[in-house]
Amino acid sequence: MRIPKTTLEQWRVLQALVEYGGFAQAAERLNRSQSAVSYAVARLQERAGIDLLVIDGRKAQLTDAGRSLLAEAVPLVDELLRIEQRAQALTETQANVRLHVDSIYPRTKLFAALRAFSAAYPQVEIDLREATRLAAYTEPGFDLAIVAWTPARADQHHLLDVDMLALACPAHALNGRSGRTLSASTLAGHRCVSIIGEGASANAATLAPTNGRVWQVNTLEAAVEAVASGLCWGWLPAHLAAPYLDDGRLVPLALSGPIRRPIPLALCYADEAEAGTATHALAQLLRDA
Incomplete structure (x- = not known):
């Protein structure tokens, strides 16, 4: 397995240098010293084995090769930033919510709630399982379930009939x-x-x-x-x-x-006390639908 010689951080520094018009400006925007910016670009050119910049007075300009390679690197930098943002979001909330739904529940209400949830929690995945006559209390692996009301249970919330x-x-x-x-x-x-x-x-x-x-x-x-x-x-x-x-x-x-x-439907948790923030948020959206 080959290890890349250059890093996305180095390409990001080069991107900032071009975007902001010089070493001093890039250093200010990246909150680094000018020498650190110069070193990162020098190491990038050394490891890439090609000139990426030419110095014209006080201004650095991309070579043709530099322009072409940076255009390919920018999407990779943006994707890494997206992954890091998702990682940060996952430290604050759960990664996914497992939702089991009896198919008798109206889909217009279901997908309206899911659209609102996705807008509020874009980093959280929904694992949706829809089944006919779903026996939620015997099915493992769910966080929330919409099922027929069970009179003997206290840990459920009435949704609709x-x-x-x-x-x-x-x-x-x-x-x-x-x-x-x-x-x-x-x-x-x-x-x-x-x-x-x-x-x-x-x-x-x-x-x-x-x-x-x-x-x-x-x-x-x-x-x-x-x-x-x-x-x-x-x-x-x-x-x-x-x-x-x-x-x-x-x-x-x-x-x-x-x-x-009428068939009364209820929303139930696998464990309401231990449910995460995203699970509670989705539950409230379903109750409001």
């Missing part, structure tokens, strides 16, 4: 019963979509009936498309179904019971 609507396509047999409401026994006679996922933390009763025929899918988008295609009816998130309701591809079922079933 996602409304689930009983829907079918207009041509579905359940929509051909003019003037009659649909009982649970009637619904059980028709295939219903069931959203399955990686865990059982979400309230399954709001997503599928406890009896009757079931069409299983593993994403919310697939559930919406399955219902819109006429394969089944289903309880679907209102925010995902909205475009289908607007253009008539889906219609609400005339239920004899409640037409909406």
